[in-house]
Amino acid sequence: MSATLGRLEEWVRRFAVAVHSHRDELTRLDAAIGDADHGSNLDRGMTAVVAALDAEPQPGAAALFKKVGMTLVSTVGGASGPLYGTFFLRVATASGEVTELDGPAFAKALRAGLEGIVARGKAEAGDKTMFDALAPAVDALDAALADGDPLGESLRAATAAAEAGRDATIPLVARKGRASYLGERSVGHQDPGATSVTLLVAAAADALA
Amino acid sequence: MKKLINDPADVVAEALRGMDAAHPELRVDHTNRIVYRGDAPVRGKVGLISGGGSGHEPMHGGFVGPGMLDAACAGEVFTSPVPDQMVEATRGVDGGAGVLHIVKNYTGDVMNFEMAAELAGAETGVEVLSVVTDDDVAVQDSLYTAGRRGVGVTVLLEKIVGAGADEGRDLAAVAALARKVNGNGRSMGMALTSCTVPAAGQPTFDLPDDQMEIGIGIHGEPGRRRVPVAPAREIAAMLVEPVLHDLDFTGPDGVICFVNGMGGTPLLELYLMYAEVAALLEKANVRIARSLVGPYITSLEMAGCSVTLLKADDELVRLWDAPVTTPGLRWGA
Numbered sequence: 001m002s003a004t005l006g007r008l009e010e011w012v013r014r015f016a017v018a019v020h021s022h023r024d025e026l027t028r029l030d031a032a033i034g035d036a037d038h039g040s041n042l043d044r045g046m047t048a049v050v051a052a053l054d055a056e057p058q059p060g061a062a063a064l065f066k067k068v069g070m071t072l073v074s075t076v077g078g079a080s081g082p083l084y085g086t087f088f089l090r091v092a093t094a095s096g097e098v099t100e101l102d103g104p105a106f107a108k109a110l111r112a113g114l115e116g117i118v119a120r121g122k123a124e125a126g127d128k129t130m131f132d133a134l135a136p137a138v139d140a141l142d143a144a145l146a147d148g149d150p151l152g153e154s155l156r157a158a159t160a161a162a163e164a165g166r167d168a169t170i171p172l173v174a175r176k177g178r179a180s181y182l183g184e185r186s187v188g189h190q191d192p193g194a195t196s197v198t199l200l201v202a203a204a205a206d207a208l209a
Numbered sequence: 210m211k212k213l214i215n216d217p218a219d220v221v222a223e224a225l226r227g228m229d230a231a232h233p234e235l236r237v238d239h240t241n242r243i244v245y246r247g248d249a250p251v252r253g254k255v256g257l258i259s260g261g262g263s264g265h266e267p268m269h270g271g272f273v274g275p276g277m278l279d280a281a282c283a284g285e286v287f288t289s290p291v292p293d294q295m296v297e298a299t300r301g302v303d304g305g306a307g308v309l310h311i312v313k314n315y316t317g318d319v320m321n322f323e324m325a326a327e328l329a330g331a332e333t334g335v336e337v338l339s340v341v342t343d344d345d346v347a348v349q350d351s352l353y354t355a356g357r358r359g360v361g362v363t364v365l366l367e368k369i370v371g372a373g374a375d376e377g378r379d380l381a382a383v384a385a386l387a388r389k390v391n392g393n394g395r396s397m398g399m400a401l402t403s404c405t406v407p408a409a410g411q412p413t414f415d416l417p418d419d420q421m422e423i424g425i426g427i428h429g430e431p432g433r434r435r436v437p438v439a440p441a442r443e444i445a446a447m448l449v450e451p452v453l454h455d456l457d458f459t460g461p462d463g464v465i466c467f468v469n470g471m472g473g474t475p476l477l478e479l480y481l482m483y484a485e486v487a488a489l490l491e492k493a494n495v496r497i498a499r500s501l502v503g504p505y506i507t508s509l510e511m512a513g514c515s516v517t518l519l520k521a522d523d524e525l526v527r528l529w530d531a532p533v534t535t536p537g538l539r540w541g542a
Binding site for chain 1: 262284285286287288289290291292293315317320321323324347348349353354355358407408413414417426428429430503
């Protein structure tokens with residue numbers, strides 16, 4: 001089964017809803033090891049994204065994700081603006097101006113987004129960042145699709161992998177971003193970026209099932 | 210939370226409205242949240258822009274004016290501004306000699322300014338160079354951190370480099386001067402209390418009445434270690450010693466010594482701290498050439514202070530003494 005343009009937009013909208021309802025949790029996680037603004041910043045950005053999508057229908061996947069990326073870059077600030085912005089801009093380029101993405105094409109777009117985050121943030125596995133949830137999710141998606149699972153089911157496997165990756169950030173020492181200033185004191189806290197990107201993967205599983 | 214605000218969401222926009230009203234010599238772009246000097250762009254002069262999260266006032270908007278910055282981009286409280294703002298500011302201050310971006314080393318600031326420099330090059334054709342400040346000795350500079358934070362030296366740099374740009378130096382020379390100032394400066398800060406980001410509504414960290422944080426940054430983030438509150442004399446030593454340990458400041462030209470308030474500490478205490486710092490420097494054979502005391506790079510209402518030493522020479526002292534006319538620093542004009 002493939003993802004139509006309407007379902008792809010639904011993914012973005014469900015992510016906005018999830019960010020809004022987890023806004024305080026994201027900010028609380030960020031207060032522990034960062035600067036207490038991840039929830040409010042991302043919520044402001046996704047609210048602007050939904051307003052932009054309401055105002056103007058997008059003709060294809062590339063236009064849709066480019067609009068999302070540029071809006072996030074322009075409204076979020078902090079590190080999450082360039083990171084989520086670059087993610088969606090790379091997803092846009094990899095998708096192309098189509099009105100439907102099949103499973104492998106969607107997985108390829110997600111991987112391009114992940115590579116964009118790596119290029120922008122220079123994170124590696126185990127640095128206690130969003131990479132630690134998103135990378136295993138993209139790997140799990142590829143593996144499930146290779147096994148012949150449909151996209152919806154594969155995205156549920158990806159969500160489980162993201163959740164495991166997110167939870168595995170708790171004992172890590174942060175090596176990127178503001179949390180890295182804490183050194184050992186960052187141990188015992190779940191990474192806010194890994195938490196929000198898990199919402200992104202879960203929203204895809206909901207919208208594209 | 211007790212603050213002089215209306216709605217937490219409007220704090221930055223409303224403060225910029227106040228700046229605009231109080232300083233007719235500046236021009237404020239409220240849509241893009243940029244403070245410009247009123248006569249920008251200055252033809253033939255390298256444009257200097259900086260920016261960062263709000264909550265550090267007077268930095269950066271209060272340092273806009275003749276002898277210092279041409280424009281400052283204001284982000285949300287403790288959140289980097291976005292690339293659109295920096296691109297717009299770059300366009301607005303370019304007088305034909307290029308633009309220098311002054312960036313404090315925080316992951317968000319660096320990434321947003323990086324994207325801005327890429328976009329500015331592509332969209333405006335203006336030549337842009339960037340300098341990142343990273344003077345905070347509290348952070349280990351290693352592969353395992355985001356690197357040292359940009360703190361107090363940023364204030365001294367914006368003043369000195371502003372004077373250098375006024376002398377008509379070209380973009381490469383202005384950038385080289387900025388790198389020299391950053392390389393010659395080191396800082397260390399401490400907090401007696403946390404601070405409350407308006408959008409969050411509660412203190413960023415808990416600090417019991419009898420404890421203090423040594424090695425804090427400027428965003429209410431916890432520091433290097435937490436210790437019992439001590440007399441000012443001992444606190445001064447905890448700040449000065451790591452700074453002196455990191456760089457040799459004993460040269461004949463001395464230092465510019467900057468004791469900065471974090472926002473919630475009165476000048477009375479800052480001068481008391483300055484006396485302690487000066488005594489320690491004398492004992493360490495470090496001569497003070499110039500000084501600055503006051504809240505210039507703050508962390509909302511946090512109580513505490515930081516000490517910055519900048520190794521001086523004739524050029525840096527001359528540029529420091531040059532006239533400056535901004536809301537935050539003003540002399541000689």
